[in-house]
Amino acid sequence: MESTFKGFGQKAIPFLKALDFHQSREWFLENRDLFETELRDPLGDLVDTLTLRFAEAGLGLRGDRKKSLFRINRDVRFARDKRPYNRHLSAILSPDGTKMEQGVFYVHIGLEGCFAGVAWWQPEAALLLAIRRSIETWPERFRAMVKALNKNGLELDTEGAMKRTPRGFEHVIDKDLAAAIRNRHFVVRHVIDPAGIHGPELVEELVDFTLRAKPLLDWGRAIEGKTAKN
Template structure:
């Protein structure tokens, strides 16, 4: 389900179709550990972001905190400061509704998942 940790999901809807790979609303302990990892191991976090970008993916900025969470107020690097404000870590891939019933959808989703794997590995 979407509430599990480290998931791949597909949304087929009337308004929008997309796939996602996410650490969706991680438990407070896990989210705290992820934030600490961002700050204490910035090279690993940045390598993951770079791998995602090479695959044409970006971490979703939706639903970020407006201010840094307690204990992370002094994070100076802008990319890290934004990342620690995240409540979840998500990459999405739009699906062309015309491909829903085609065999090409499977290949498209496999390619997306392989490109998003660095996020799962990092988490």
């Protein structure tokens, strides 16, 4: 049953701080009710509410209060860091409501910061190549997208970009195009003030951000050959 987002609990961030300090299954189980009421359930409400609002706005992004949330537990099987719990809770809304699609909305509430993103994140090799070929072949489309994002107060994030131009694109000499082709993902971010997570106004903030990021969604979907679905 869908619930309207009213805000995260006042103890949401303090809970994460305490969990990060204890990093104990016993402590987590003793305080699980606090986790659910202050963090997990409100995030589920946020996913439900954004799904409705994104549909109304024609953004083609949706989620599920169970399937869209990432686990608070860390996968430590192959990690040097064996701490069992994350320092954040997060969720993803995508074209088909799963975590497997590209062109997604992501929200992150954590000790390292609160933020949202719209992204083509680490696309598989074939899609990444198609994106790079599109930048090379139709630079005017890429530049129009970047210009639209800039007009909306957003910039493509360059974090994690390759230091060298990938093989097959060495002939691209325009600095902006070469820099874009070195990207491993295409993402814009919005910083959320932690003080602003406790009220329903967060929904409007995130809808506004995602509408401003729509040029990136539309550009990537055109490359994929897909259209928005609601």
